[in-house]
Amino acid sequence: MFGLELRDLTKAYGDHLAADQVSLSIPHGEFVCFLGPSGCGKTTVLRMIAGLETPTSGAILLNGKEITNEAANGRQFGMVFQSLALFPHLNVGENIAFALRLRGVDARRRKDRVAELLDLVRLPGLQTRAISQLSGGQRQRVAIARALAQEPPVFLLDEPFSALDAKLREEMQNELRALQQRLKITTILVTHDQREAMTMADTIVVMGGGQIQQHGPPVDIYRQPANRFVADFIGASNLLPVEVLDPRTVRLGAISLRVAAACGLGAAPATLAIRPEDVLISRMAGNGDNEVAGVISQVRDMGAYVEFRIDCQGQDILGVAMPRDWIGAGVGETAHVRLPVDRCQVLAR
Amino acid sequence: MRAAELSVQASGVATAPGRERWVLAGLLTAPGLYILIMAVVPAFLMVQLSLAHREVAGLWSPGFELTQYRQLATPLFARIMGFSLMLALAGALICVSLALPAAYFITRMRRRAQVAWLVFLLGSLSLSEVLIVFAFQVLLSTSGTLAGALTTVGLLAPGASLYPNFPAVLTCLVYLLLPYVILFFYPALSQLDPEVEQAAATMGASRLSTFTRVVLPMMRGQILTGVLLVVIFTFGAYLTPLVLGRPPQWTIAIHINNAAMGAGNLPLAAAYAVSVVAFMVALLVLTRVLSRRKASEA
Structure with a gap:
């Protein structure tokens, strides 16, 4: 299959199952939102996809090739963290070029790529700006640009907009959706905000108790909830x-x-x-x-x-x-x- | 009525900072007096003594002469200061190089293991410096465990000792200071956002490159302060070089003691001490200027 596939992905912490036999196929270029209340296992699944957590059992396949045991630095899935995790000792340009520098990309190409990505996230000319001098929205954009710099096969976002005010959050949601559609990159976003999921995703995966409760297009999830949990969680x-x-x-x-x-x-x-x-x-x-x-x-x-x-x-x-x-x-x-x-x-x- | 309320509010706003200033002044009085009595006054006396006229039989009379400072302009003093600085920098380099990864790995352990390590490190600090230095003397002596073991495997000639020498002094100083430096780095490293390291990993960084390219640069300020701590402590080391070193490995602290107690030249000892303090202040100012320049570049 061309895309990402999760097969019976399980993560146990002692007796507690954070993720319980999660199986899902995500076609290439799709925007998927993992939606659920706190502690439902959505972030655990995302971290297993990124390679930051090792599954207790199950498999992860990228374009048909198993990557379950590959380390995060081998997968190189671009990820935007909840805290954004920008490097405070590097300026905007150096943050974005971090992955490229690791790969040994020469200085000229790095410079061009940074400029291109800053244009993409609508922050042209901010290469030399310190991270501490950026606003919340600008930091968000820099984190997105940094995650996209290495042209990742899968783009992961862990509740990236949760710290933003309502207006800026909506603006960033629209921008991210437009960017994803332009780049046609397989994107997985974790959120507990159903409005965010409904407006951005091609597919919503509703999680509860470590399991997928339902997945499908937003309208189907809203109109035909598969069970009481989904009906209760999505909308009134x-x-x-x-x-x-x-x-x-x-x-x-x-x-x-x-x-x-x-x-x-x-x-x-x-x-x-x-x-x-x-x-x-x-x-x-x-x-x-x-x-x-x-x-x-x-x-x-x-x-x-x-x-x-x-x-x-x-x-x-x-x-x-x-x-x-x-x-x-x-x-x-x-x-x-x-x-x-x-x-x-x-x-x- | 409204105007009266506003006036009361305004006067409240105006008096609050004034009261705060008084409270602050009250709180700072005790430590301020302590510093004045225990640091500023002795420093003043030391400077006064260094400028005094030396009398026979270890006495001095008030005066203002630079005789003792002229004695400092000798190759011997330069060599002593140079050695003390070299020892301090070598100690700082080794301590920081060992303490930083050690503290990093401790912060990445499970909570219980972290507590065990912290208890162990704090426990090692409770040992007296005198005890440690003499334990090193025993360990490194001809009949000591380490020298004996090395003789057995043929790495040390029979009857040879592992001290007095420079490595013995340095090793003991590193042993004494390492727990302090680890404990100094621990809070900053444990507060480091783990997502920052994970972000580096998702961008292709190995654990080593994450440490060198992300953790170390983020710890730059703490590393600099850690180096300064070790340099300041090592510069004034007395017992360790005295017991485990030969005269060429004696630090300025030993020479100050020799000038005061051996030669009975208190003004010279004071001039030595003033020079050390001046050197340390210069070092701190230089570090501050450099770190500020670095920060403004960032």
């Missing part, structure tokens, strides 16, 4: 405890709801997942499927939309609506909630 979700009555019907308390499919779950307790933006809220009763009357228990005006928490026969349902439809809405008012059949997803509890 109503996760309602239901009982499966038959493959097309579930029971939520005293309410029967139709669903698109609840196959393979038998009569076991399950979870009905539906996104707040898929919940239809109306002041007037309709005659559609899955409609329940409830009482508004909380209203949060977010400006662009209004968020409602509605008590439907003891079940708390979160929904959003346009502000213009709900002028003057208040707690205690009756609302009619409809859960569209095709948006109701039944997951194992």
